[in-house]
Amino acid sequence: MMHLVLLAALAAYGVVAVPIQAEHDLGNIVFASVLFRHGDRAPTSSYPNDPYNDVAKYWPRGYGQLSEIGEEQHYRLGSYLRQRYSDLLPLTYNTNDTYIRSTDVDRTLVSARCNLEGLYPPTERTLSQPSIRFQAIPIHTETSSNDDLIVPFYNCAKYTTLSSYLKLTDEYQCVVNATAQVLEEVAEFAGTTTSSASGLHDVLFIEELYNLTLPDWVKPYYPQPLRNIELLEGFISAAGTTQLQRLSAGPVLKQMIENMQNKLNGTLSPDRKLYIYSAHDSNVVNLLQALKVFNGQLVPYASAVIIELREKLGSPYVTVSYKNSTETEPYLLQLPGCAHLCPLDRFVELTKEVVPDDEATECAEAVEEGETMDFQVPSAAILPEWEHCFNEPKILFGFKHHVISFKIPFFKLL
Template sequence: MAPVAALLLLSLASVCLPAAAENTLVYVTLLFRHGDRSPVRAYPTDPYQEGSWPQGFGQLSQEGMRQHYELGQFLRTRYRNLLNGSYDRHEISVRSTDFDRTLMSAEANLAGLYPPSGRQVFNPDLKWQPIPVHTVPQSEDRLLLFPQNDCPRYAQLMNETERTEEVVNITAEYRDFIEFVNNQTGLNNTGVESLWSVHDTLFCESRHNMTPPAWVTPDVLQKLRLLKDLSFQMMFGIYKQVEKSRLQGGMLLGEIVQNLSEMAAPDAKRRLKLKMLSAHDSTIVALQSSLNVYSGQQPPYASCHIFELRRDDNGSASVSMFFRNDSGVEPYPVRLPGCPLHCPLQDFVRLTQPSVSDDRDRECQLPPETEDKEILLILALLACALLLLIALLLGVVCWRKEPMAARGYQHVTNQDDS
């Protein structure tokens, strides 16, 4: 009898208790790095100059195209229940920096994401269809190109970063190595923050089976890799990371958070489902630093940072983040500090707010206290000059009066005395 009663109670509870709210994926923003490419430059003594590369410097390779085609296929599988089976211009928006390699990466990605079918096939022998990718000139891009060099306060922060104990100690530790690299490459005054280009050139050449010079040993590559990672950390972290974020990656983070908030609104009428951003390793580092989730290592080719917005039947929304940096495994979850993986949207907005500036142009100006110190210094110098002038005038007056006083009392002869 007892088991029957227990079963009856469970049945009643399942009927009377409210069902758990269904959690539905409604919107995705993803930021990825371009695919494999040729180096952006060669050092002076490099045996492989621009003519050694089929399309020249900084161009997407066939391997880079394959990487992004594969990423597009992965996205098609992951979001098959979110996106329409065929391309719908209302569902996706694509933005790229104005570089050949990022534009071509986006196009290769879209080829994997939206293979044409049905009426979208315009050539039976071609499993591809054109899909728009939008961009702006590099000089006007304040969303995806970092670091931005139009900010005096950021330049000041970078100067202060170079004088921090951590950077000073590493620079001293690797001073002989930096001099060695200078001598071998023919570069002048190469510092920690610029050695990344030497590593990048050698890394690209190694991926394309080019024989390195004799001085490029595994130990040299390991040291270059360490200093290259340090240069990324210097740009967006190590010293006053939150303020750097407000002046750099926080601009992109603010845009993403705003879009998430708009798409989560119960009365949102927008049909957009996917926002795709094609950019660079520095873009991902700037964004992840503003989220305080950067691992300290350079994001690999075709790596992808994902924001997924979910909404339940009660109208509550949450944001989940994932990072795909290896095509052989599933993207690993990324937790915003202070929040669970499925972070309530209102908490996500609150926790990211310190990294987002309300007036970036104003914050880019040098701090008022710096200007005040300069003004006080000028006033102090003027006051000193004025006091010196007054002292000189008093000295002249006293000097001119001194002969009169030296004569002392003299009897004045009047007419009657004579």
Template structure:
């Protein structure tokens, strides 16, 4: 494979914005959130807490009571934020909810809706029903081209494999080879997987005493290996962003344009997407505003269409805690209050024309791809692997790699 060439890019940083300006009136919103607190998706072979009935009675990967509360609180926050946008009583013409076909996202959506649409006297038509019954739409994972669009996308898989052969990625793998071997042996794996970080994180979160062998490796370097392998690479190039986050962003943009043109049918005000940390990261990367920090439970990306002085604007906010207000973000090349037409232009390169057609395209040998790596994902001991120049703001490394015939 032809390895990397240094690329110099001057780019205005995507940044958190503290704004006292008039942001106008919200007329439409799309909210993408991660599910709430959950049990580990699995255990590891030598896990002292692998008795699922004792430690995770709801089952692996299931939403916890804490996760239910997190999403109820997020839903209550959204009710407050959109009190002027949404009636108190649910109506098909106001709100649409889409979830991946996974228990924890479906239950998160249900709990979120309990907060967004609390019971009212009008909806309690039967004394025993204490909630508003609201449909949650989903597709099987194999057919979900909106939230799980990469699951059967051959082009995505091919580009990702080339990225994982890049000099920088392989340099980190070589740098951590002994660590990976030692962790795999301690954990009882036949080969290393960075997913063990997630298991250890959750067990520590639940005040379980971790084995002594863990501490030379946890939280770091396991945390940053997990971040790099499972998230940074998954949408590390424009093409990967186009195939992963692109379909959902395409729907959001088309809905905003239809809202402005009075052609949205039904003329809803809110679309909600209940999904995973990977969806949140991919979307933030596609918008060039990802800070390189793992996504907490019940975090939400909020993309709002606003009206100000008879013009339409888009704001992007990131709510990474149920305890704090969302952070208003600024996309590179636009103000935090971004004109709709400019937002469409800035995101054009990550919007697929036809997903099925693009996924079927062959990857041409010798094609060069730009790989953007948040500096926060790079540990000091890995710096020698990333000697290509950073952007002017110092937040990102910009690299390139080329494909070759395998």
């Protein structure tokens, strides 16, 4: 039996989030980084007994492709960013103002394109062109095998090893055992395997979103417990420890921080004002977990994490906001250990444990036997039938939410 130590629950995933209001005096924005999830899409796959697996009929653009709804979502998000940064960005695109990076996936590339249509609407010059009525803006990308910024964990041996250790812990295996019967039943109904049954939540969610009648057999399993099974297996465990956060969200957070520091020091070249990262729900979760502000909920389409360098009374500050709907203003988040308006130096200090010095070097490092890591699970992600798998949580400092955190000694895999 592994030795467990309950750690102080620093509201890492339940920090107070408040809508940004005009009366908040947050200073002037001088630089911004925006990482968002792609918009509404078709399912990335189906299952053998799916009544809607006729791709041509139900998903004419193909599995995983952005939909017209997704296009509209990102156009609206881009329009919001245009409004938010109207004093920061000229109306006409210039490479010295904005840089856009996307994963090499159709839905993120198209989301970036639609977002830019809203961020940089046609000008008088483009409107005068009969054939081209948009601003042509480059979107940079790398294949997954070469992407060491947004999805660096794809080819990180240490990340793979750490993930394996995490899934061998007593707590994780306890949840696996607690959900085994559900996944077996779901797999039998769906005609698939138990290892892929949790992923059916995404398929069912999208079909329901498109007003397709779900089979009767799904009622005991959807949305719960499939939703939280997918959340734990596919998202929380992927960046549920400091080490995993460091190797997944660390590189992009490192670039965001370096850009802010260089902007402040006058050494950012080109001296841009906005960096955009078009990515996936997993990237949003990874970044929020690394910042200790994840709320334990699945990430809606076109959600965005907005990290801004601000100037107030001659001093540099950082704000972190989460816009999880195109219908509402973003929520201003507070990192544990800092105010909503966090001094830049303090922000750097609070995040240094999840920012790698050199990603390639760390990925090549072996995991030392006897090393420990902290596995943090937002309480919102734990279903009642799983509570026995974890130590009794404690709520400290009066925060509303909490995390369950414990030490896991590493051991060699056979």
